Amino acid sequence: MKAYWVIDILRDIRQFSEKSGMFELAEQLDDAIFVAASEIAQTLDGSGTGEGAPGKTGTYPGAAGDHDLH
DSSP: OOOHHHHHHHHHHHHHHHHTTOHHHHHHHHHHHHHHHHHHHHHHHHHTOOSOOTTOTTSSTTHHHHHTOO
16 A cells, blocks of 8 residues: 555645744644654555555655754
């Protein structure tokens, strides 16, 4: 199951929030991106696909980098 699109959408909303001056929302979305990446990794790790593992930086492109933007 490829659920990375969820991270992409959250990242887009986060970028819009920051550009619009909604910095508290942008911070909350940082957390949501991290949670989404973690849960997707857990789901993929449990399915035996080997496509991700919780806690490994760089497993999901963009998620860790966007978390460090503020």
